[in-house]
């Protein structure tokens with residue numbers, strides 16, 4: 001059911017690769033809630049993905065941008081201003097990639113060139129994106145910016161490798177920009193920390209199926225589905241959350257506050273028998 005929560009708002013949504021992508025669900029819902037949007041992704045992902053399908057169903061223009069390139073990002077916001085006919089009320093950063101994780105390099109044996117790429121693609125890109133929006137005067141006063149993150153920023157998850165460091169940096173960038181943009185423009189900046197989700201990026205994590213099942217068993221509500229993550233992100237883009245900023249917000253079925261569930265205890269007791 002649509003509530004018209006984003007009626008008349010304009011947004012930029014990154015990271016929709018295919019129907020499983022969290023950004024895909026956010027884009028579809030933003031459109032259903034009345035927003036006009038521009039979609040963006042890395043030029044290489046455009047060729048692999050199915051973004052044209054999403055563009056057709058949402059009426060969104062697509063502007064390719066490599067999130068590690070300032071020029072691409074400035075072009076993205078200049079183009080968005082033009083396509084949307086005014087400044088952008090909301091921005092979604094839904095980008096993550098680690099060459100070390102993808103190529104199976106352990107955290108104890110990182111390739112540092114790849115480590116730099118992990119941080120650049122998955123975290124610095126958030127700073128760059130916001131800076132490009134500011135430099136091009138594309139961000140509307142009172143707007144909302146959200147990036148997606150994972151609890152490995154706070155606690156160790158064995159297979160998450162250098163992405164944990166990238167997420168810690170990403171969350172810090174959200175706080176810092178949240179301060180500066182809040183003071184100057186009334187713009188809020190938050191991160192949403194999502195449950196493990198079966199997407200292209202998620203499935204690239206070592207031992208993902210085990211991690212997914214573990215989180216499911218450790219969350220009183222179960223793992224949060226990506227469609228519900230989109231609901232939460234839309235609420236953060238809406239005027240219902242105008243005083244929420246500089247927060248890392250868990251959307252994880254209660255995982256982050258749970259020490260042990262009976263299900264996990266029973267499982268380990270059985271194994272110990």
Ligand SMILES: NC(=O)c1ccc[n+]([C@@H]2O[C@H](COP(=O)([O-])OP(=O)(O)OC[C@H]3O[C@@H](n4cnc5c(N)ncnc54)[C@H](O)[C@@H]3O)[C@@H](O)[C@H]2O)c1
Nearest residue numbers: 015017021022042045067095096148196197199200201202
């Ligand atoms: N899937 C999970 O388990 C999970 C859990 C918590 C948080 N997240 C986060 O959610 C976000 C979205 O991931 P997803 O799970 O929807 O997977 P996804 O693979 O669908 O999305 C990742 C996106 O990043 C884009 N990307 C990679 N390099 C880029 C670059 N240089 N420039 C621009 N875009 C680039 C990809 O093209 C892709 O669209 C990521 O930040 C991810 O870390 C995912």
